Amino acid sequence: xxxxxxxxxxxxxxxxxxxxxxxxxxxxxxxxxxxxxxxxxxxxxxxxxxxxxxxxxxxxxxxxxxxxxxxxxxxxxxxxxxxxxxxxxxxxxxxxxxxxxxxxxxxxxxxxxxxxxxxxxxxxxxxxxxxxxxxxxxxxxxxxxxxxxxxxxxxxxxxxxxxxxxxxxxxxxxxxxxxxxxxxxxxxxxxxxxxxxxxxxxxxxxxxxxxxxxxxxxxxxxxxx
Amino acid sequence: xxxxxxxxxxxxxxxxxxxxxxxxxxxxxxxxxxxxxxxxxxxxxxxxxxxxxxxxxxxxxxxxxxxxxxxxxxxxxxxxxxxxxxxxxxxxxxxxxxxxxxxxxxxxxxxxxxxxxxxxxxxxxxxxxxxxxxxxxxxxxxxxxxxxxxxxxxxxxxxxxxxxxxxxxxxxxxxxxxxxxxxxxxxxxxxxxxxxxxxxxxxxxxxxxxxxxxxxxxxxxxxxx
Numbered sequence: 147x148x149x150x151x152x153x154x155x156x157x158x159x160x161x162x163x164x165x166x167x168x169x170x171x172x173x174x175x176x177x178x179x180x181x182x183x184x185x186x187x188x189x190x191x192x193x194x195x196x197x198x199x200x201x202x203x204x205x206x207x208x209x210x211x212x213x214x215x216x217x218x219x220x221x222x223x224x225x226x227x228x229x230x231x232x233x234x235x236x237x238x239x240x241x242x243x244x245x246x247x248x249x250x251x252x253x254x255x256x257x258x259x260x261x262x263x264x265x266x267x268x269x270x271x272x273x274x275x276x277x278x279x280x281x282x283x284x285x286x287x288x289x290x291x292x293x294x295x296x297x298x299x300x301x302x303x304x305x306x307x308x309x310x311x312x313x314x315x316x317x318x319x320x321x322x323x324x325x326x327x328x329x330x331x332x333x334x335x336x337x338x339x340x341x342x343x344x345x346x347x348x349x350x351x352x353x354x355x356x357x358x359x360x361x362x363x364x365x366x367x368x369x370x371x
Numbered sequence: 372x373x374x375x376x377x378x379x380x381x382x383x384x385x386x387x388x389x390x391x392x393x394x395x396x397x398x399x400x401x402x403x404x405x406x407x408x409x410x411x412x413x414x415x416x417x418x419x420x421x422x423x424x425x426x427x428x429x430x431x432x433x434x435x436x437x438x439x440x441x442x443x444x445x446x447x448x449x450x451x452x453x454x455x456x457x458x459x460x461x462x463x464x465x466x467x468x469x470x471x472x473x474x475x476x477x478x479x480x481x482x483x484x485x486x487x488x489x490x491x492x493x494x495x496x497x498x499x500x501x502x503x504x505x506x507x508x509x510x511x512x513x514x515x516x517x518x519x520x521x522x523x524x525x526x527x528x529x530x531x532x533x534x535x536x537x538x539x540x541x542x543x544x545x546x547x548x549x550x551x552x553x554x555x556x557x558x559x560x561x562x563x564x565x566x567x568x569x570x571x572x573x574x575x576x577x578x579x580x581x582x583x584x585x586x587x588x589x590x591x592x593x594x595x596x
Contacts (some may be wrong), residue, residue, distance in 0.1 A: 150411055150464040156385035156422045161457065161468055186375055197381045200466070204457045230455040230470045232386065232429045239375040239427070243386055243468070245455045342575050 152347035159232075160242040163208040164195030167222065167249035168272060170306045175322035177272040177286060178251075180215045180264040186238050187279035189265065195244065195288065196262070200345040216267040216314065217259045223305035224250040228292045229285075236281045246285045248292055261267040267315045273325045293323050304362050310346050312357040313337070372491040385456075385467040388433045389507065389516035390407050392447065392474035393497060397532045400547035402497040403476075405407065405440045405489040412504035418511065420469065421487070433472040442484045443491040447531035449475040453517045461506045471510045473517055483530060493517030498550045518548050526567045529587050535571050537582040538562070550585075 152158075167178040179191040194215040198207040204227060212218060225247055232243040258267035258352050270276060275286060276321045296302035304311075339345060344363045349356035377383075392403040404416045419440040423432040429452060437443060450472055457468040483492035495501060500511060521527035528544045529536075542558050562568065569588045574581035 152385050152467070155424075156387075157425050158383045159386045159423075160381035161466075162381075164423070197378070198384075198457070199380075200382050200469070201459045203459065204455065227455060228451060230429065232470065234428065240377045241386075242377070242381070242558045243470075244467075245457065257406070303555045351553045 155221055155243065160200045160237075161241060162195055162244045163198060163204060163247060164193045164210045164244045165225075165247045165249050166193055166232075166286055167212055167216075167218070167251055168235075168289075168293065168306075169251040169269070170319055170322060171269055173318050173322065175272040175319075175325075176269040177275060177289075178212075178216055178218070178258060178267065179270050179275065179278070180260055180267045181185065182279055183263045183265045190279040191270070191276045192348055193246075193282045194264075194267070198245075204245050205247075207251075208245075211262075212249060214262045215260065216299040217257070217261045218251065220251050222249040223252050224248070224302060231281060231285060233281070234370050244285070247273065248289050252305070252308070264305050290323070297323055301362060304342070304360060310348065310359040310361050312350060314357065316343075316360070320345050328349050378437045382466065385462075385465060387420055387467050387469045388423060388429060388436055388472060389456075389510055390420045390433050390437045390450075390472045390474050391418055391511055392437055392441075392443070392476055392495070393518065393531075394476040395544055395547060396494055397546065400497040400544075400550075401494040401568075402500060402514075403437075403441055403443070403483060403492065404495050404500065404503070405492045407504055408488045408490045415504040416495070416501045417504040418471075418507045419489075419492070423470075429470050429474075431472075433470075435472060436487075436513060437560045438588055439487045440485065440489050442482070443476065444488045445476050447474040447476050449473070454513050456506060456510060458506070464475055470530050471514065473514050475527065477530070477533070497547075515548070526587060529567070535573065535584040536588050537575060537584060539582065541568075542586070550582070 168273055169176055178194065180194050180363055182188055182190050182192050194212050198204065205225065206310055206366050208225060220341045226323060228248045230245045234241060247321045260266035272290060278286065297320055303316060313334055317328060317330065342363055343360040346359040346361045349361045394401055403419065405419045406414050407413055407417050409586060419437050421436045423429065430450065452470055453473045455468060456471045459466060478532060485491035497515060503511065522545055531544045532540055538559055542553060542555065545558065546553050567588055568585040571584040571586045573584045575584055
């Protein structure tokens with residue numbers, strides 16, 4: 147059996163994950179942040195994240211950090227790795243590479259209290275967050291870009307909603323991600339043409355005319371690569 | 372000034388990049404491979420790649436490895452990071468994380484001779500490659516998936532061609548990436564409806580009727596996130 151070791155030219159780096167977790171609250175797209183309890187950037191807000199454990203996969207590490215640092219108990223409806231940030235100098239402690247993940251949590255109240263080394267956790271407007279530690283503002287910006295791309299060609303917007311939803315609810319998700327209002331008529335026409343939705347046959351009563359409820363079409367493909 | 376160091380819980384890993392570089396040759400989608408000259412997997416074919424240098428950015432490292440290991444001198448038309456492979460055990464030398472990149476080289480003959488620690492380099496059918504070292508078969512599969520997604524909503528296919536091209540040439544790129552034939556009439560209709568192309572006004576003579584030449588529409592957006 148040959149003995150193998152890391153060759154001397156292998157740059158050793160710290161391996162971390164960070165998670166941009168989004169949910170809709172009050173018609174607004176919000177991102178989950180934690181307040182750091184440690185140097186560097188102590189007391190600053192940051193995306194939940196931390197070092198990958200030995201023997202742990204990247205996806206596992208992202209789930210673990212999301213749960214322990216924010217106390218979120220909901221399973222993410224969607225979790226994908228979207229970009230790896232590895233510029234030298236992005237962390238003052240040494241070279242640390244962060245594999246950034248995008249998470250979508252379902253509609254509804256999601257209590258967070260913080261945990262792990264954090265001082266607390268909270269939901270913030272995704273497009274207008276507070277100042278963030280490290281390069282987390284750039285990570286959040288890129289996560290929002292990925293969300294926008296997912297709107298165009300995959301059904302990721304549906305993951306923000308309950309299993310059945312009205313078209314105005316879905317339009318609000320799109321508007322919240324794009325951070326601009328959309329024309330109702332064009333939105334309906336384009337969405338229904340994509341074949342991602344089917345009418346559930348039920349209606350939801352509320353103010354005014356009961357709204358048609360929709361659900362995801364069977365076979366509507368998941369968010370692609 | 373506070374002194375900062377990597378905390379003890381920071382898993383130290385080797386940081387690498389690998390590059391799946393594609394080009395069209397003879398109407399076929401091909402991928403650029405190198406023959407490894409070192410353990411592990413000595414003599415096996417692999418994607419070009421290697422360790423990131425200290426102080427070097429990921430994108431820079433991908434370009435450097437592509438150039439030095441294959442002797443390709445052409446600038447890639449497109450180079451994007453697409454996924455990071457970090458499963459424990461993917462490399463027998465220790466924990467090595469690879470930030471995988473996708474490159475597209477322009478149409479035309481691209482000579483490769485190998486370099487660096489490789490025994491040689493060559494172009495291979497992307498959908499039917501030889502056995503590959505490490506988890507490079509999985510990296511290649513995911514790169515092909517990303518290429519397919521790019522076909523649907525961005526103009527990445529155009530990067531495989533010259534500045535002007537005929538619709539049959541573009542259809543051949545799509546077919547080569549999808550690894551299946553497409554209906555000519557539907558393809559033309561769909562492509563022209565996307566508004567990515569404009570007729571150049573010129574025609575290319577050849578066998579049969581001279582073919583209309585197209586070019587990329589100004590403002591056609593680049594491959595998105």
